Every structure is written in C-alpha cells, then in structure tokens.
Amino acid sequence: MGLRPKIGDFFIILIVAATAVILLFSLRQADTEEKIALIIQDGVVLEKIRLDTLEHTEILEYSGEYPGVIEAEKGRIRFKEATCPDKVCVGTGWISKNGQIAVCLPDKILIKITGIGSSEDDTDIWLY
C-alpha cells in the first residue's frame, strides 16, 4: 500500500531543487542605493520611476482589460488597487529590493525593481 521511493525519485527531487537554487542565485541582483522601478505592459516600458529619490507618493493609473492603480513611495512600489479577478498583484504587496517583481497576469503588466545601469535601463523618460 505504501509508497516505496526508488533511486530515480531522489534524482528528480535533487535536479528540481538544484535548478530552483541555481535560478534563485543567478537571478539575484545585488542591492544598490539607486533603485529604479520599471513598469512594463505587454513588453513595453510604460514608466520608469526613480524610487530612492522619490519625495512624495506617486499614483499611477493603468488601463487594459482590468484597470488598476500602482502606488510608489520612497524606496518601494506596489499594486494598490486592481479590478482583475484574482488580485494576486495586490496580494504581492510592496516590493523594494533589486530583482523583485510584482505581476498582474490578466493585464500583462509587470513592475520590476532594478539598479541603475542594468540592461533594461535604456530609456530617457524619467518620472520623479
């Protein structure tokens, strides 16, 4: 009746866990003093916000199938409100570290925090 693990089972667990750990470390970004939040919808950078020098709260409304509101403060950013059915984006809460993301899949919108000088830091539009 019981489950008798075979040798291959341990290999599968090992491979999956190792892949997870390797991905975790290779995707990790060193935290920098300067922080930029990129708001990307459908692969296009909608907005670029310098988070570390932000003086006041920034409110950003986005459109799409399910419109919502993004809120940025000094050093952090979040999906404040959303009309999508699952609201996973709002549930993610504030993100503040380099490499962290918040995603609203139904609207194909993504917030990503990155340091200055990263590969995606190539636009000239700045929002302070």
Place this chain on the structure above:
Amino acid sequence: MENMKKIALNGLLISLALVLSYMESLFPTSLIIPIPGIKLGLANIVTMFALFYLGFVSALTVSVLRCLLASLMFGGFSSLLFSLSGAFLALIAMQVLKLGHGKLFSLLGISIGGAAAHNTGQIIMASLMMRNTAIFAYLPVLLLAGIVMGLLTAVVAQNLFCLVDKTHVVNRLG
C-alpha cells in the same frame, strides 16, 4: 476494455478533475504565497490515474477538457493558456518518467517531475504573453512548492491506485 466503459470512465474523470479544480479555486493558495499561478495541483491526481489506467490519449483528453471547462466556468482566457501549456508539459514529462515506473521511479518521482514540468510550462507561457522574461523570478519558488505538492499528490494517488486495484473495476495498464 469495452469502448462504452472507457467513455464513461473518461467522463467521470473529467468531472472529478473539474470538481478538484473548483475546490482549489476556493482554497486561496495565492494569499499565502502571492505568486500568480500557484496552486495545489489536486487535479493532477486524476490525470495520473487516467495515465496509468486508461493511457496517454485518455489522460490528454481529460486534462485538456478539464482546462477548457475550468477556464470557462471559473477562469479567464489568459488562465486557459497557462493551464493548457502547464498541463501539456506535465503530461509529456509524466509519460516519459512512467517508462521507468517500478524500476527507476515510483509515483513520487513521476508526480514531482510532472509538477516541475507544469510550473516550467506555465512560466514559459507567461513570459511569452508578457513579452518579458522577468517573470522567471517566480520559477524557483514554484519549483520548490512543486516538490512539496508533487509529494502530497503522489501519496494520495498511491493510496487511490491500491484501492482501485482491489476492486478490479478497471485494471492498470502495462
């Protein structure tokens, strides 16, 4: 097996998988781990049953129809693409691992391999849809959660298989 019995069993499995999908949608996994697409994967028990007792085509039919019906009833079009790509990759992985069942792998490895393939398929589809690879940042957590959930579904599936084997209503393939 007679055709009628097989059709009836397939229908039964689709509705069973649908009920499990619905139960999952009531259990707010994403409130505990706020990652889009994270779920328990209970419907995979049904897919594994179909794969071991009725064959690959049946398992494919059950999981594709379950995804279609689940997204019609309690999801959107976007969730359909994620679940379809995940379910398809998971089924391929489990079919391949099944070749070594009993010798190299038990249900444990097959189930965890399927879960990992499911998560990978979902993330690939998500990054294609969002036209951005940043979403891969979620894959490590999904993979680790997949090990735990794959283990639990394997335990349930093993007990289910043993019970079904005693009834001789349907016999295991191979």
